[in-house]
């Protein structure tokens with residue numbers, strides 16, 4: 001989370017998604033997730049993490065009611081989900097890219113073109 005950010009502060013970021021994120025999410029609320037992470041760091045750095053910790057932010061995307069996760073992936077059944085309903089309702093969005101180019105804004109934008117093409121044909 002600190003990659004490319006200009007700061008003279010010492011910022012440590014942890015970004016987990018997919019199956020590896022489960023061990024953090026399974027801890028419960030944000031405070032429990034933080035405790036789990038700082039305990040792991042204390043184990044690695046011999047207690048120095050909690051000694052020098054100043055503040056933290058936890059963003060658990062799975063807890064956001066209209067989002068419930070971070071990235072979609074090729075493994076998602078995008079082709080099935082993006083199929084139009086009765087040639088009247090068309091879908092676009094990151095998780096709806098039938099070419100498998102999911103995860104980022106590029107793939108998201110492409111789905112708009114694909115949906116319009118499908119409408120016109």
Ligand SMILES: Cc1cc2nc3c(=O)[nH]c(=O)nc-3n(C[C@H](O)[C@H](O)[C@H](O)COP(=O)(O)OP(=O)(O)OC[C@H]3O[C@@H](n4cnc5c(N)ncnc54)[C@H](O)[C@@H]3O)c2cc1C
Nearest residue numbers: 061066067069070071092093094095102103104105106108
């Ligand atoms: C932590 C993180 C970092 C990322 N970093 C990058 C990056 O660096 N570069 C990049 O290209 N991409 C990045 N992405 C991916 C990028 O954010 C997504 O690809 C993109 O936002 C998907 O756009 P979308 O319009 O499909 O969905 P979203 O942006 O998720 O928009 C869907 C919207 O629908 C709303 N919604 C859902 N259900 C309902 C409902 N029932 N009623 C009303 N509204 C509803 C949601 O609240 C949301 O606002 C990142 C994603 C995450 C989570």
